[in-house]
């Protein structure tokens with residue numbers, strides 16, 4: 001087995017998380033967002049596992065991602081492409097039976113001229129990122145309905161802040177839009193939106209990050225970790241009180257301590273902002289990062305885990321102890337960025 005860092009992907013936990021999210025909105029269908037290589041964990045394996053568990057709708061960002069998912073899930077599931085079509089990618093929609101999410105007048109024209117595949121309409125209800133303005137319904141409502149969309153959707157800007165006034169405002173705006181498309185399924189909720197209550201569920205929810213163990217669910221919801229990221233100890237050595245560690249000498253030992261150097265760095269997705277704040281777990285004992293993260297190496301304080309501190313032992317940086325959002329918060333980021341940043345050098349294992 002390689003001594004390079006490894007990410008063990010727990011497909012059964014991802015499936016369990018999908019079922020948990022589905023249970024929150026039993027009247028709605030639950031899709032799976034598998035863009036960005038399933039948030040770094042492997043779109044093929046993740047999509048295949050979810051399709052086998054009964055997931056019938058997938059979302060990706062690009063048609064190239066859709067082609068990979070189509071191979072993994074077979075002919076039946078719907079695959080929506082969030083960023084929509086371009087003239088240069090129309091052939092991918094046809095070849096892989098992908099459903100375009102239409103976000104602009106230009107995309108609508110392109111689709112109306114060239115495609116006879118199903119489409120979704122994305123309305124912007126306050127995120128101001130992507131989507132048609134609600135006013136498009138007044139100016140071109142009949143033309144939009146003539147596209148026979150199979151889904152109307154919008155995206156929440158503040159779902160991770162349940163009390164934020166934006167949530168109710170977007171719910172109200174989107175409810176009016178959905179009502180203008182009678183009989184067409186509607187979708188508003190991302191992962192955090194699934195926790196806001198059943199009003200937000202409509203006919204389809206679109207969780208991503210929660211499938212992969214991220215977001216901060218309410219206490220009543222149990223989300224499992226989806227990946228264990230580990231790397232090997234290369235060397236173990238003592239430092240004396242007053243000595244410093246690493247580039248820039250940003251860590252000073254307050255007392256004599258035992259350090260271990262681990263084969264993991266920013267080339268593997270451990271952000272430099274994790275310097276002096278990330279924690280590695282060795283044998284269940286938290287071992288704080290000392291000094292700066294470097295490209296391939298990180299140094300941790302193993303003073304409290306001396307017996308386990310041996311070259312070749314693996315240290316956990318994400319997993320059952322190193323919880324994704326806790327670890328992300330230490331490095332001043334989010335689970336999304338940590339997961340999608342896991343480097344290509346890190347071997348993905350699917351036990």
Ligand SMILES: *Cc1c(COP(=O)(O)O)cnc(C)c1O
Pocket residue numbers: 033082154155189190191192206207208209210
């Ligand atoms: C990425 C994305 C999602 C999934 O969001 P999570 O916060 O990861 O659950 C849903 N809808 C749209 C439009 C997205 O871009």
